[in-house]
């Protein structure tokens with residue numbers, strides 16, 4: 607009896623450190639329900655699909671911001687990148703093969719299935735990694751991860767999947783569950799000189815402001831990527847943002863597409879299952 611109550615006290619403590627998570631040991635499906643439930647309680651009345659709008663969620667973003675967003679969307683700056691990405695995607699490699707040959711369904715309408723766990727390599731494969739693997743398989747050098755042609759290609763691929771619900775397969779092997787658990791631990795770990803976790807800002811303080819910026823909810827976060835960001839004057843990938851947020855809290859960032867960031871994206875994308883793909887989205 608005594609031991610049980612100590613255990614349950616520990617479980618309560620853990621779940622209070624990990625908002626929106628049933629416990630450190632809960633299954634991915636339990637985590638998903640708790641995570642989405644957390645936001646539904648925090649922002650009652652906001653439909654789940656709207657969380658895929660990042661900083662432009664009606665009911666969370668301010669009216670001025672939404673008006674500004676609607677005016678930018680009359681000529682969406684990301685549409686140029688989609689065109690560039692399509693051209694790159696359709697151009698044959700010197701050996702005559704195409705990007706399309708490397709992917710299911712010719713790479714069209716598949717964004718919602720990534721990142722996925724690859725049992726053969728025991729690693730999480732993001733769409734970015736799959737594109738660069740395709741290049742390597744065809745004797746070409748990989749593209750840089752954070753911006754440029756790779757981001758353009760990802761933008762085009764995302765655009766062919768807009769509206770499809772994110773559908774990351776539920777991790778169900780020990781290796782996939784381990785990758786998922788590492789991503790989850792990263793999301794909830796307090797790190798850096800400011801000793802903050804992703805969850806501290808993007809769950810507990812979501813919808814609030816950090817200086818002028820709205821802290822967007824973690825739910826639906828990956829769905830809009832890559833994004834065209836006004837501050838960057840161009841496209842950036844999810845990793846570019848991870849690095850920015852690690853620096854914000856004075857934590858040493860990891861390399862783009864490192865195992866750490868891929869595991870993190872795997873966890874965050876699984877938590878966003880069921881919400882539509884909105885990328886390439888626009889951000890301030």
Ligand code: HEC
Nearest residue numbers: 660661802803804807816819820821822827847851855889
């Ligand atoms: C100190 C608070 C803080 C912490 C901690 C933090 N972020 Fe952020 N993050 C922000 C702010 C502010 C923005 C810019 C506004 C926005 O888009 O949310 C942002 C933006 C982002 C974006 C872009 C969202 C979009 O839709 O464009 C991503 C992705 C992101 N953060 C991920 C993370 C991850 C992953 C972690 C943990 C490694 C993290 N952040 C930690 C404050 C934080």
